[in-house]
Amino acid sequence: MGPRVLVLGGGLAGLSTAHALLAQRPDADVLVLEARPGVGGNVRTLHREGCTVEMGPDAFMTMPGHAEALCEALGLGDTLLSPDAASSRVMVAHRGELLPLPEGMAMGVPRNMMQLAGTRLLSPLGKARAAMDLVLPARHEPDESVGHLVGRRFGREVKERMVEPIVSGIYGADVDELDAAVVMPMFANVRGSLIRALTRAPRPAGGPGMRAPSNGLDSVVNALAASVGADRILSGVIARSLTRRGEGWSVSLDDGARLHADEVVLAVPPGAAAELLAAEVPELSDLLRGFRLRSALTAVLAFERSEFTSPLASGALIPRNAPAPLDVLGALTFVDRKWPSRVAGHLSVVRATFRPSAAAEFIPRSDDAIIALALEALRMMLPLPEPRWHAVERFETGTPSPVVGHMRRAAEARERALSLGGISLVGAAVDGPGIAGCVRGANLAAGQIAGRFSSASRVA
Ligand SMILES: Cc1cc2nc3c(=O)[nH]c(=O)nc-3n(C[C@H](O)[C@H](O)[C@H](O)COP(=O)(O)OP(=O)(O)OC[C@H]3O[C@@H](n4cnc5c(N)ncnc54)[C@H](O)[C@@H]3O)c2cc1C
Numbered sequence: 455m456g457p458r459v460l461v462l463g464g465g466l467a468g469l470s471t472a473h474a475l476l477a478q479r480p481d482a483d484v485l486v487l488e489a490r491p492g493v494g495g496n497v498r499t500l501h502r503e504g505c506t507v508e509m510g511p512d513a514f515m516t517m518p519g520h521a522e523a524l525c526e527a528l529g530l531g532d533t534l535l536s537p538d539a540a541s542s543r544v545m546v547a548h549r550g551e552l553l554p555l556p557e558g559m560a561m562g563v564p565r566n567m568m569q570l571a572g573t574r575l576l577s578p579l580g581k582a583r584a585a586m587d588l589v590l591p592a593r594h595e596p597d598e599s600v601g602h603l604v605g606r607r608f609g610r611e612v613k614e615r616m617v618e619p620i621v622s623g624i625y626g627a628d629v630d631e632l633d634a635a636v637v638m639p640m641f642a643n644v645r646g647s648l649i650r651a652l653t654r655a656p657r658p659a660g661g662p663g664m665r666a667p668s669n670g671l672d673s674v675v676n677a678l679a680a681s682v683g684a685d686r687i688l689s690g691v692i693a694r695s696l697t698r699r700g701e702g703w704s705v706s707l708d709d710g711a712r713l714h715a716d717e718v719v720l721a722v723p724p725g726a727a728a729e730l731l732a733a734e735v736p737e738l739s740d741l742l743r744g745f746r747l748r749s750a751l752t753a754v755l756a757f758e759r760s761e762f763t764s765p766l767a768s769g770a771l772i773p774r775n776a777p778a779p780l781d782v783l784g785a786l787t788f789v790d791r792k793w794p795s796r797v798a799g800h801l802s803v804v805r806a807t808f809r810p811s812a813a814a815e816f817i818p819r820s821d822d823a824i825i826a827l828a829l830e831a832l833r834m835m836l837p838l839p840e841p842r843w844h845a846v847e848r849f850e851t852g853t854p855s856p857v858v859g860h861m862r863r864a865a866e867a868r869e870r871a872l873s874l875g876g877i878s879l880v881g882a883a884v885d886g887p888g889i890a891g892c893v894r895g896a897n898l899a900a901g902q903i904a905g906r907f908s909s910a911s912r913v914a
Contacts, residue, residue: 456481457907460705460715462693462730464488465495467881467892468721469678470524474900476682479907485713486682487705489692489722493679498847499670500754504798506670507789507805509752509847513537513666514889520897521890522665528677533667537768541791545770546619547780547835548575552770555616561638562617563604565652570612580611592646597858600637601630607648619771623785625887626748626810627855628774636856636886668795671889693722696730696877703876705730717876717903721896723747723851724867724883738870744863745883747852751813753828754789755841757802762839764788764802770835774809779831782812786832801842806832810855821846854883878903 456479461468464486472484486493496510514521525531545552555562556569564570567588570581587607595602600621605613618629625632635642644651667673679687692708702716720727728742769787772780787805790797797803806828808816816824825844832838854860864884871879878899882888885895 455483457716457903458483458702458714459485459717459719459903460703460713461486461719461721462705463495463721463723463726463881464490464493464679464687464689465721465881465892466497466675466678466889467885467896468495468719469493469675469682470893470896471719471721471878471880471900472682472686473524473678474897475903476686478900478904482904482907484682484686485715486687487691487693487707487713488687488689491690493687493689494672494675495851496849496853497671497675499672500845500847501670502843502845503756503801505756505789505801505803506668506793506796507754507803507845508666508671509754509805509845510750510849511671511889512787512792513664513671514893516663516665516890518890518894520893524678524893525665525667525674528674528681530667530673530677533669533673534665535668535793535795536665537792538794541766541768541788541794543767544620545765545767546575546615547770547772547776548615550834552765552767552835554767555620555771559616560640560652562612562620563608563638563641563648563652564612564616566649575615576611580609580615583609584612587647587649590647594645598634599630599858600632600634601628603634603638603641604629604648614773614775619773619785622774622809623771623807625855626750626784626853627746627857631746631855631857633856633858633860636861666793670796693730695733697734701876715876717878717906719878719880719899719903720871721880723881724854725852727879727883735870735874738867738874741863741867741870742883745860746855746857748810748855749813749817750810750849750853751808751817751824752847752849753806753808753824754845754847755804755806755825755828755832755838756843757804757839757841759790759800759802762802762837764791764804765836766791768792772809777834779827780834782808782816782827783831784809804832804836804838813849817848817850854887856887 498509500507544555604617695706703718724742724745728739731739785807789803871877880895885891
């Protein structure tokens with residue numbers, strides 16, 4: 455029998471770690487413990503009336519390529535879809551209208567001034583200020599926020615009307631707090647013009663950088679769970695604490711049971727990892743507690759297509775200074791436009807993601823209250839009838855937001871965990887906020903665990 459490995463958390467990071475470890479060490483005695491009744495974590499795919507709608511993550515980035523490679527390995531490669539090119543436009547709510555965001559920008563940063571020339575999102579003065587990016591002196595500011603970087607190069611309008619809606623929508627924090635090094639790594643070593651830096655950089659080949667299986671991201675979860683094996687997954691079990699036991703570790707569960715292992719993989723959100731480590735490793739626990747966490751709330755509304763047709767765009771972004779109650783929403787996805795093959799022909803489906811501050815406030819309310827608020831907000835821009843059906847999903851566990859200082863904290867946490875011997879940290883807090891980073895981190899952790907045991911057995 456190989457090493458005994460407990461994986462705490464059955465989200466994509468935990469399942470991917472178990473899968474990658476078993477691929478390298480089929481003899482490993484792996485057990486995944488998951489608190490919820492089922493695995494998948496944030497991945498929550500709704501299948502209803504011929505539609506496949508993601509209530510949590512919608513797709514993964516193709517860079518780095520680890521998520522795509524995982525799908526290939528799981529036999530899902532042929533099912534991967536890219537968002538529909540014909541409706542790839544993204545709109546921005548601006549003074550009661552939905553205006554198109556200029557195409558081809560990088561996180562809302564223009565690649566050339568021509569992209570800004572025709573847009574009604576910026577005033578003439580705003581465009582003139584944006585052009586100053588080309589002439590402003592070079593400067594480097596360590597630990598800079600996205601808002602500060604974009605504001606000083608392009609001015610307030612580009613920051614508030616283009617960059618903020620995209621970036622806050624994706625990362626769920628204030629643009630003035632998000633770490634530019636994480637959110638815009640392409641500018642990491644740029645001191646001068648961001649436009650010139652983008653012009654020099656090669657454009658990513660291969661079209662849109664997001665992909666997802668045609669039947670939804672839950673097909674990745676199901677395939678991972680099948681590959682790991684039902685007998686190696688225990689759901690509905692909460693891990694409570696972690697203590698050293700000889701060369702290994704002991705995990706106490708909520709039912710009072712204790713499990714022992716050579717290695718423990720912490721694939722839970724950082725708040726839960728902090729709880730688990732609080733008694734045995736308080737310094738690491740404190741470090742994990744310091745990650746900025748956010749709640750998320752999504753509302754999905756399906757309409758008869760004969761009564762409402764989605765705009766010809768993949769979605770829309772709501773700037774934070776939009777009028778109330780529109781300002782409770784961060785982003786909309788027009789699901790039937792973005793993923794036409796996933797929505798029944800007679801329906802238009804709109805997915806609304808709440809801004810994190812509003813999510814925290816509205817999560818305790820009833821589904822009916824949340825849907826009523828979403829409808830009231832959406833009707834400020836779209837002529838919506840009563841929905842045919844609706845759904846609400848709450849994400850209370852605390853998704854990390856990469857605010858300034860996040861990378862340093864993540865690196866320190868990973869290093870401290872490594873120095874303990876037998877503890878690996880994986881998941882969105884330490885491996886990057888998206889699925890692709892989580893899969894990369896899972897592969898890395900699995901390789902390190904397998905490596906530790908092959909060198910240990912050589913020594914023995
Ligand atoms: C609304 C939303 C939209 C998103 N959109 C995208 C997107 O489009 N693209 C993208 O790449 N990423 C997106 N993300 C981020 C993505 O969901 C995460 O990067 C990824 O799913 C994180 O996986 P994970 O396994 O690290 O964590 P989780 O999915 O949070 O899994 C952690 C698991 O640990 C379990 N757990 C917690 N405590 C314990 C305990 N004490 N004992 C046992 N189990 C425990 C939890 O129940 C959970 O199942 C989105 C996130 C949200 C919330």
